[in-house]
Amino acid sequence: MSFTRWDFLIGTSALTAGTSVSTSLFLPKYHYDHRARRSRVAVLRAEQYCQKLNQILREGLRPFPIDVRRKMVVLKPNLVDYLPGSAINTHPMLGLAAAETFRRLGAESVVVAEGRDINGILSCCYARVVTRNPWVARSSNSSISSATN
Amino acid sequence: MVLNDLRAELARRQLPCGGWSALASSPQPALEPTCYSLLALGSQATDVRERAQSFLLHAQNPNGSWPAFAGDDHDGCWATSLVAIALRDRVSAIPERLKGLHWLLSSAGKEGNWFWKWKFRTTDHHVRFDPDKFGWPWFPDTISWVVPTAFAILALKQLPCSCGGFELAPSRVDRGIAMLIDRACPGGGWNAGNGVVYQAAVAPHPDDTAIAVLALCDRPQDLVVKISLQYLEHTAPTLTAPWSLAWSILALAAHHRPITFLRSALLALPDLFYIEDNSTLALVCLALDHEQTLANLAVRM
Numbered sequence: 234m235s236f237t238r239w240d241f242l243i244g245t246s247a248l249t250a251g252t253s254v255s256t257s258l259f260l261p262k263y264h265y266d267h268r269a270r271r272s273r274v275a276v277l278r279a280e281q282y283c284q285k286l287n288q289i290l291r292e293g294l295r296p297f298p299i300d301v302r303r304k305m306v307v308l309k310p311n312l313v314d315y316l317p318g319s320a321i322n323t324h325p326m327l328g329l330a331a332a333e334t335f336r337r338l339g340a341e342s343v344v345v346a347e348g349r350d351i352n353g354i355l356s357c358c359y360a361r362v363v364t365r366n367p368w369v370a371r372s373s374n375s376s377i378s379s380a381t382n
Numbered sequence: 383m384v385l386n387d388l389r390a391e392l393a394r395r396q397l398p399c400g401g402w403s404a405l406a407s408s409p410q411p412a413l414e415p416t417c418y419s420l421l422a423l424g425s426q427a428t429d430v431r432e433r434a435q436s437f438l439l440h441a442q443n444p445n446g447s448w449p450a451f452a453g454d455d456h457d458g459c460w461a462t463s464l465v466a467i468a469l470r471d472r473v474s475a476i477p478e479r480l481k482g483l484h485w486l487l488s489s490a491g492k493e494g495n496w497f498w499k500w501k502f503r504t505t506d507h508h509v510r511f512d513p514d515k516f517g518w519p520w521f522p523d524t525i526s527w528v529v530p531t532a533f534a535i536l537a538l539k540q541l542p543c544s545c546g547g548f549e550l551a552p553s554r555v556d557r558g559i560a561m562l563i564d565r566a567c568p569g570g571g572w573n574a575g576n577g578v579v580y581q582a583a584v585a586p587h588p589d590d591t592a593i594a595v596l597a598l599c600d601r602p603q604d605l606v607v608k609i610s611l612q613y614l615e616h617t618a619p620t621l622t623a624p625w626s627l628a629w630s631i632l633a634l635a636a637h638h639r640p641i642t643f644l645r646s647a648l649l650a651l652p653d654l655f656y657i658e659d660n661s662t663l664a665l666v667c668l669a670l671d672h673e674q675t676l677a678n679l680a681v682r683m
Contacts, residue, residue, distance in 0.1 A: 314588050314626050316617070321585075350405065350659040351589070351625045 273297070286330035294334065302339030308332065312347045384649060385670045391655050392419050392663055393430045400437030401452065402660045412451050413441060413461040417468035418664035421678055424671065435472050438465050446481035447489075460520045460530035462486055463537040470540060470678060483541065486534055487550055491516035491526025491561070498525075510578035517561040528565060528572045528590050531558045532597035540680045562594050563606045570609030571617075586610070588617050592629035599636045599681045611637055618644050624651055625662040628669035635672045636681045645670065 277293040279286055308331055310323035332343040396402060401411025402419045420434045442448055447458020448465045466482045469475040492498050494516035502513040517531030535558045544551045567577040571586025572594045578584065591614050598607050611634070618630040627648050631641045648669060657663045668675040 314621060314623050316585075316588075317620060319585065349625065349661065351623050351662075 282324050282326040286327060287333055290330050290334040291337070294338070299338070301335055303341050305342045305344060306332075306335040306340045308343060308345050310345060310347060312349075313351055384654070385667060388654060388663065388667050388670070389423055389426060392422060392660070392667060393427050395419075395660055395663075396430055396434065399452075400433035400435075401441075402434075402664075404660060405658050406660060407658065410451065411437065413438070413448055414450065414464060415660035415664060417461070417464040418661045418668065420468045421675065422664040422667035422671075424674060435469060435475065438469060439475060439478055442478055442482065446478075446485035448482060455521065457522045458485055458489070459522075460518065460533060462489075463518070463530065463533035466537040467533070467540065467679065470680075480546075483537065483551075484547060486518070486537060487548065487554055489518055489522060489534075490554075491519050491531075492523055493525055508580055509576045510581075511576055512564050515557060515561040515564040517558040525575070526561055526565075527575050528562065529574070529593050531561055532593045534558060535562075535597040536679055536681070559598060559601065562598060563604065566594075566606045566610060570606070570613040572610070586613055588614065588621055588626040589629045591617075592626070592633035595633045596629075596636055596679065596681060602637055607637075611639065615639060619647065621647075622651070624648060624654065624657060624666050625659070627651075628662070628665040631669040632672055632675060632679075636676055641672070645672075 275293045275296070277289050279289050308328060310328055311321060312323065313321055315322065328345060332345075335343050392402075395406055396419070397409065397411050399411050400416075401413070402415040403410050404412045404415055416434055416437060420431060420438070423431055423434075437452070438448070441452040442465075443456055443458055445456075445458060446462075447455075448462045449455035450459050450461050462482045462485060466479050466486070469479050472479075493502060493511075493513040499513040502509075502511070517526035518534040519526055520530050535555050538551050538555050541548055541551055562572070565576050566572055567586045568583045569586070571588075571591040573584045573587055574590055576584065591610055595607060595610050595614065598604065601607050614630055614633060618627065618634065621627045621630065627644060631644050631648065634644070635641050648666060654663075654666055657666070
């Protein structure tokens with residue numbers, strides 16, 4: 234029985250292909266972790282809504298390679314109905330802290346975006362503390378529940 | 383008396399182009415507040431209404447849809463439903479309105495696509511829903527949400543028949559209703575999108591719930607509608623936001639629930655005239671004239 238170089242080449246290729254396909258079947262089954270090496274989310278602890286929020290945010294942003302210089306930063310708070318006992322609205326102090334932090338990082342402007350000024354919080358509180366524009370805050374409702382979201 | 387004064391304030395806020403802005407202090411006209419304002423003005427202020435209707439007709443995209451802001455969103459958006467409702471009584475706008483409703487029929491939540499159905503059935507289980515039950519998105523190529531689906535149902539229900547290219551309308555409305563029922567929160571009511579996310583039940587929002595039950599006004603016997611109305615009846619008296627309170631009044635009135643107390647609560651809110659959000663101001667007018675509003679929405683009373 235003759236064994237040509239062509240047969241050798243085909244046999245080797247088949248063996249390589251078979252090994253590469255079947256090896257994974259014999260290896261232990263791992264639960265692959267699809268998480269990115271570096272998370273894009275930071276969960277920061279704040280005891281209360283106060284001036285310290287600026288510092289907490291600044292430190293929380295430090296590990297992230299964010300370059301906001303000469304850019305517009307859009308903040309999207311959660312502003313929905315005030316429902317007693319539920320914490321679903323973003324506290325304006327957090328908006329102020331975020332705005333100041335991004336300004337210190339060189340942002341040209343900071344804009345608060347929300348679909349609707351549902352509770353008057355946007356015009357009453359955010360307009361004053363974040364954009365500092367002369368918007369007259371005459372909205373009736375200043376009920377704010379707090380949440381660090 | 384208050385209603386007339388609020389309507390006068392709303393008319394005063396109309397921009398020279400005929401539209402209304404989202405916030406009173408903004409010069410940029412937006413479609414949503416324009417539609418609510420047009421509906422809220424009723425049969426009064428003919429000049430104001432004429433200019434508003436012209437603004438809406440000029441803002442229509444070539445494909446029949448309407449953008450959120452004039453000149454934006456050339457592919458269209460959810461506001462198409464609202465415009466179709468707002469132009470309901472203008473005979474000369476029938477062709478534009480029908481073109482908009484045709485576009486609405488071609489618009490669907492992305493989960494209606496086979497690939498996304500497969501994705502949600504096999505790999506993506508973060509949210510719990512049946513992708514066969516899809517409605518309408520806020521913007522094309524995105525997933526269905528509660529509010530745009532509810533408005534699309536209300537707009538399509540105004541069609542007098544399912545002829546002339548609208549043969550699919552009844553089935554799309556039925557599928558949209560099935561989607562709303564599928565995405566309800568486990569304890570009743572609706573959040574903005576899904577009722578269960580990351581295996582946790584999410585809390586309902588009063589405004590989303592009210593808009594959804596308005597769209598489901600001919601399903602009063604459905605269990606989801608019943609428990610959602612119970613949620614709304616329980617929550618509405620605690621509301622202090624005029625936007626949600628106004629929607630709750632309209633939804634509860636459509637389902638023949640008592641609204642006298644809620645109406646008084648709305649009128650008792652301080653500084654109604656100074657509401658910055660034009661859509662909210664218009665909604666307050668619509669709630670105070672709920673019978674006419676429900677007739678305009680073609681909601682059975």
